[in-house]
Amino acid sequence: MKAPKNRRVFVVGYGAATPLGTTFEKTWERAVKGDTGFQKVSRCKVNSLSNVVGEIPGWNPESLDFVDRKEAYNWNADFVILTMAVCREALGRAGLIIDRHTGPKTACLIGSALNGTDAFRIAMNNYIKKGPFKISPYLLPNLCANIPSGKAGMMLGFTGPVFSPQGACASGNHAIGIGSRMIRDGDCDFALAGGVDTCIMPEIIHGFANMNATIKIVEGDRAFIDPGQASRPFSIDRKGMVLSEGCGVLVLAAQEMIKPYGLVPRAEVAGIGWTSDAHHFTLPNPDTIKLAINQAVDDAQIQPGDIGYVSAHGTSTPKGDATEIDCLRFIFGRHIEHMPVSSNKSQIGHTLGASAAIEAMLGIEAMYKGLVLPTMNHIPDPGLSDIDVVPNKVRRHNYEFFLSNAFGFGGTNCCVIFKGV
Known part of the structure; x- marks a missing residue:
């Protein structure tokens, strides 16, 4: 080849x-x-x-x-x-x-x-x-x-x-x-x-x-x-x-x-990480989620602290949301206290196979315009009090990279990092 x-x-x-x-x-x-x-x-x-x-x-x-x-x-x-x-x-x-x-x-x-x-x-x-x-x-x-x-x-x-x-x-x-x-x-x-x-x-x-x-x-x-x-x-x-x-x-x-076709770039696909859980057909496996995020960061050739925003999988389930946040805490450490994390599913729900693509483009458009979209309908959870979920209102925010998470039934994980232009 x-x-x-x-x-x-x-x-x-x-x-x-x-x-x-x-x-x-x-x-x-x-x-x-x-x-x-x-x-x-x-x-x-x-x-x-x-x-x-x-x-x-x-x-x-x-x-x-x-x-x-x-x-x-x-x-x-x-x-x-x-x-x-x-x-x-x-x-x-x-x-x-x-x-x-x-x-x-x-x-x-x-x-x-x-x-x-x-x-x-x-x-x-x-x-x-x-x-x-x-x-x-x-x-x-x-x-x-x-x-x-x-x-x-x-x-x-x-x-x-x-x-x-x-x-x-x-x-x-x-x-x-x-x-x-x-x-x-x-x-x-x-x-x-x-x-x-x-x-x-x-x-x-x-x-x-x-x-x-x-x-x-x-x-x-x-x-x-x-x-x-x-x-x-x-x-x-x-x-x-x-x-x-x-x-x-x-x-x-x-x-x-x-340039030859007169196209306008909105973002670069900077890093991709993908794993499978080998765990359960619906319950997430934190270890392999962390691995997928780390793979995406490594593929982008950046450090976790370079990520300025996370478009979370954030399905609104008690265990799923908590597990994802625990994984982000592990990857980002103290940086997570200064990094917005929001879920578009608060506005569009879970569109299953379409969700990651829709969330990617919403994240790209927001980054291109210097914004982060909110997590709507939010009432604080004391167990997640260290996380800035961008509650209930769009916010101005400038950043160069964002992480888009997606996890699926069967234990399949795919995380993509986009870079601003």
Whole structure:
């Protein structure tokens, strides 16, 4: 094999659809205002106390100019069309035109935790009520993890490698890491990297509730009156995550490609660390989380004290949040007392495979503009009193590096360090 080119990799654009908005611009506008995107579930009926979720507002595939009724009917796994729309937004925001020169050198890596589960649900309903001949011939493609990337390529014209990094809730960071390595080594010049999940359906909502992962909202809880307060990472009364849908895609580019194509770098991918727990399918392993963070710091060739902010995984679970903070204390020592640590999940909930990608771009945009986004809905926890979680309000803050953490079911960890430009 050829020797790697050892090229530097930059983020030059991004697109998103989240509970705060159908585009990155709308998401960012509401994020800096301190809005949250939670409500009682409207996409389906559930019989659960975990009935507050994050839905993409106004999401309707048929409202998109490239989708007609037949296309929406055939591709009924929402993660397919959603990925196509967000990839198009990301390329547009980056200003990267796909043509005969850039197309073959552009990869697309979109991870997902649950893939086309919604399409399978529709097929099973048709099978039970109407019989086997009413199962769509598009069912199997709708279930394939690589199809969102492939369909985006069919629409947008890139012909580089397309596949889906499957890292559960760390998938977005895995996509960024793999895409960056591919560009660094010379396999491609550009990469669309991110994650997507469209998970608001009864079986998934009840499944998370039954494993005590999501918050159960009873009378007397502050989210009973105001669903917007359901996700509260690092708070004394955190009780579980809020399940959300979403998609986030970052455009990565080799440094040598930025000037020739008139691109504007927003941040550099400075360091990547990835480990697995070999411990438990949901409970975190502090030792391997620490190792992943240390790997990212070492890969960036910096010291822990150079990190100016941490975008925490911060799911709003009692044990998960406490474990992550303990790991940060171990890595950063006394520096943590002067380093903001906040969780975007307080505003958008847990978008599963999309979460790390969305959180990366929010962190990059904030760093680019000299800000840190807050941890909303915060009520102090005495056990975390040494941590500056940026409570309830965006803050001015200048820094050169930030760490973005992501951990997933199955014990998969991926941490990425971004450097400002």
